[in-house]
Amino acid sequence: MIDQPERSSIQFTDREHRWLTTLLILATLVAGFVVLGFATGLLAYFSDVIMIFFLAWLLAFILSPVANGLLHLFPRLPRAIAVVIIYSLLILALVGVLVALAQQLSGSINTLVSNWPTGDRLRTVLQPWQDRLTGVGLNQIDLYDQVNLLLDNLKSGAANLAKPVGDIAVASLGVFGNLLFVFFLSLYMAVDRDHIMRFLFRLVPPGYTDEAKLLEHSVARSFGGFLRGQALMGLIYGLISMTASILLGLPYMPVTAVSSGVLQAIPFFGPFISWTPPVLVAIFFQSDAVLPALIIMTIGWFVLMNVVQPRLMAEAVGLHPVVVLGSVMVGSKVAGIPGAIFGIPVTAVIAAFFFYYLGQGRDNASVALRAARRVEEREGRPVRIPRLPQAGEDQEVEPDVVPKVATRVRRLVRTTEAAVAQARLRSAPATTTPDVASATTSRSDAAGEPVAPPPATTPIDPTA
Numbered sequence: 001m002i003d004q005p006e007r008s009s010i011q012f013t014d015r016e017h018r019w020l021t022t023l024l025i026l027a028t029l030v031a032g033f034v035v036l037g038f039a040t041g042l043l044a045y046f047s048d049v050i051m052i053f054f055l056a057w058l059l060a061f062i063l064s065p066v067a068n069g070l071l072h073l074f075p076r077l078p079r080a081i082a083v084v085i086i087y088s089l090l091i092l093a094l095v096g097v098l099v100a101l102a103q104q105l106s107g108s109i110n111t112l113v114s115n116w117p118t119g120d121r122l123r124t125v126l127q128p129w130q131d132r133l134t135g136v137g138l139n140q141i142d143l144y145d146q147v148n149l150l151l152d153n154l155k156s157g158a159a160n161l162a163k164p165v166g167d168i169a170v171a172s173l174g175v176f177g178n179l180l181f182v183f184f185l186s187l188y189m190a191v192d193r194d195h196i197m198r199f200l201f202r203l204v205p206p207g208y209t210d211e212a213k214l215l216e217h218s219v220a221r222s223f224g225g226f227l228r229g230q231a232l233m234g235l236i237y238g239l240i241s242m243t244a245s246i247l248l249g250l251p252y253m254p255v256t257a258v259s260s261g262v263l264q265a266i267p268f269f270g271p272f273i274s275w276t277p278p279v280l281v282a283i284f285f286q287s288d289a290v291l292p293a294l295i296i297m298t299i300g301w302f303v304l305m306n307v308v309q310p311r312l313m314a315e316a317v318g319l320h321p322v323v324v325l326g327s328v329m330v331g332s333k334v335a336g337i338p339g340a341i342f343g344i345p346v347t348a349v350i351a352a353f354f355f356y357y358l359g360q361g362r363d364n365a366s367v368a369l370r371a372a373r374r375v376e377e378r379e380g381r382p383v384r385i386p387r388l389p390q391a392g393e394d395q396e397v398e399p400d401v402v403p404k405v406a407t408r409v410r411r412l413v414r415t416t417e418a419a420v421a422q423a424r425l426r427s428a429p430a431t432t433t434p435d436v437a438s439a440t441t442s443r444s445d446a447a448g449e450p451v452a453p454p455p456a457t458t459p460i461d462p463t464a
Contacts, residue, residue, distance in 0.1 A: 051338065052178055056185035061223060063087065064190050083190045087183075128287070214356055215349070222348030225316035233309060234265025240300035241278050247296070248289040250281050260297075264304075267341040275301050317348040 238261025245253035256277035263274035275297035310321030331343020
């Protein structure tokens with residue numbers, strides 16, 4: 001026979017083993033960053049498509065509860081018809097709002113053009129503001145000349161606006177097309193929601209069904225809480241705007257209050273301009289109330305955004321206020337404006353999965369159950385933990401029988417304790433005091449039943 005050469009195994013010292021482990025960790029991190037960069041580039045390439053699908057899902061998510069409420073009122077109504085009715089009402093409402101705004105804007109522009117002061121009238125209107133500038137040392141600024149220069153520039157630049165207006169019109173066609181995609185995708189998602197969810201759950205491997213259900217529940221909870229929190233913030237700021245208008249006597253109070261509330265409810269963009277409606281009304285109709293209106297709206301905005309919003313969002317999505325503020329900053333850093341808008345609900349979903357996997361790694365059983373498991377592993381036989389019967393779970397147990405059974409169990413426990421005490425007295429030395437024996441006898445008499453030997457139970461090691 002030919003002797004086989006022995007295979008020599010490579011032996012590493014402890015230092016070389018540590019260096020090899022460190023290099024493997026660094027190589028894994030580098031590969032992870034490369035894959036992450038590739039995935040980020042791929043997501044950035046399809047970002048517009050992803051945003052369209054996301055906005056469609058968000059619209060369906062908002063309007064689905066309304067359709068469910070309509071189905072609750074009319075149970076025989078098909079879901080598709082209910083969703084179409086809700087979306088049709090939404091379109092009619094948007095068209096009505098746009099038409100009303102267009103009419104108001106057209107009327108305001110015509111009124112402004114027809115009533116625009118000129119000559120001495122313009123100088124009279126600007127004189128109070130000119131006096132204020134002179135009072136603070138800015139007498140070198142002539143408001144009358146500056147306004148006339150601004151009007152001349154507007155007239156001369158009107159002809160040059162044709163090309164930018166044309167570009168805006170072309171860009172608006174693309175935006176309108178994306179809005180149509182969002183609308184019809186959302187319509188299909190709302191109509192076939194149950195079919196889509198069943199299809200997605202079929203794609204999930206059986207071992208990850210719990211995680212898929214957790215994802216569905218956490219997304220619904222976090223985004224629903226986020227939207228409810230935004231709506232509540234809009235309501236609060238609308239009340240602040242209404243209070244400022246009432247205190248200062250500003251006109252158009254309903255319009256300014258509703259405008260401030262709606263703008264505040266719009267994530268990220270709205271809060272930066274939600275303070276303007278009462279201030280603009282004060283500028284054009286009551287100049288002496290401009291500074292008080294600006295102070296009230298600014299203080300209300302600061303308190304709402306830095307004190308109320310973190311706590312409100314914490315209760316709505318289940319996150320700490322520090323995590324809420326941190327998620328907005330990190331989201332804006334990672335994904336820009338969309339990350340700042342939806343950083344809070346995404347963080348809530350991530351937190352739900354984190355605590356889910358953290359709970360899986362812990363043993364939440366009772367002390368008795370953990371001790372029984374240790375005894376089973378040590379002795380290799382099952383150990384039963386006695387418990388009271390539960391109505392509705394155990395067979396042949398009625399709800400009115402449970403108190404009787406509990407009383408019998410307690411009586412049996414007292415009898416067993418008395419029997420154990422008597423057994424210890426018998427095995428104890430003769431120097432046992434008569435007080436212990438009399439106390440045990442009185443305890444057994446109080447039980448009212450004959451003393452029975454202790455039942456055979458499996459001992460559980462208290463140190464386990």
